[in-house]
Amino acid sequence: MTQGVEKSLIEQGVLVDPQSARGRLLTQAARLFRQKGYQSTTVRDLASAVGILSGSLFHHYQNKEAILKAVMVEGIHHTMARMRSELAEEHTTQGRLRALIACELDALNGDWGDAMAVVINEWRFLSDGGQQDILALREEYEQMWLEILYQARKERLITASPKVLRKLLYGAITWTDKWFDSRGKLSYQELTDTILQLAIKPASDP
Amino acid sequence: MTQGVEKSLIEQGVLVDPQSARGRLLTQAARLFRQKGYQSTTVRDLASAVGILSGSLFHHYQNKEAILKAVMVEGIHHTMARMRSELAEEHTTQGRLRALIACELDALNGDWGDAMAVVINEWRFLSDGGQQDILALREEYEQMWLEILYQARKERLITASPKVLRKLLYGAITWTDKWFDSRGKLSYQELTDTILQLAIKPASDP
């Protein structure tokens, strides 16, 4: 299902084909930006990672920042598409909340982890204009969270303010990319459940 | 009380007197490193912030990284001293846990927020040796958290694994420095309580 989402996005022209020269560049850029940071990654690093010389990068992208922005836009588009598709299969508020948590965890620790880590950590290196463009995409994304959290509040599933809770969860989840290893003892599902239990009250026994 | 902690640390030589040239430099460095990031802050920025020329910095510190490290060491020392002093006044596990949360929130959003934000966000720019030195300090700090969380688990105050819970709380709390404004609607106490409620089960009514 995830594969299907990805493929249709490529055909729509939203994502760049990862097989193409541009696509390979973005993949490598995401990896390097995450690993070394945007500023510590030189255009020479980027170029040699895809087997070309530094000057040739600027045939594909206007400047270094445009590469950063492209990585971010791809990551967000992919994550949102993924999230919509998973939400469509959940019909309880708790299930939908769990799906959000699982998606955000996977966005950071799965195949698209590099790109999403860059979205979060290299944000400040975009120019003002670039930040606004990305912000517009992210607000749409945050809206999905808030809608479900407001619903959860109505159903007394959560007690905290949705806006505050969202920010706390955001911090907790995004930080996992610094410590969580999906091949370790703690499974992906256990972590999802632990975070879900932070957010909601335990089910009141009859 | 906080003032007292600070003063005695200065007299012990653990902290640099903030009035001195070195101290003013560290204060400004923390501010700039937080605001612009370590790499984007040039030695010329640092120098002009304290009213000297760039070359004169190296009379006080061997190189730029030494300034970063000094900012971090000061921040951690201060935060730990503060934490110990507050923990000494709490005698219930829940009270102690709340104190930890409050201290960590205040460390990031109060007077020493700049230095602590640098500890968290500019970590990677230390050399390997520098990272290990700071790590040794931080492990001591984390131990204080873990001891109390293990105790809370014994008392069935929390259900999650202490280690995992600590990391989730760490992410949630440190992220507050990106959004929390202590002059806003949400008070410092409310935020502390909200986070505490995430960690612990609600008190079971009799």
Added chain:
DNA sequence: TTGCAAACCAAGCGCTTGCTAGGCTAGGTT
């Protein structure tokens, strides 16, 4: 008054950085 160390300045070196200009080549179109 002299001596001395801490603090700072003036000038610039060596290096890396993002980016540019102009030319070459292979593959497809007309």
Added chain:
DNA sequence: AACCTAGCCTAGCAAGCGCTTGGTTTGCAA
């Protein structure tokens, strides 16, 4: 056969970077 364009290379520029060196000023102690 002539042309075009996407993709890459070669060579290097201008700017900014951390840091060094040698000299000057300042404040305090003897």
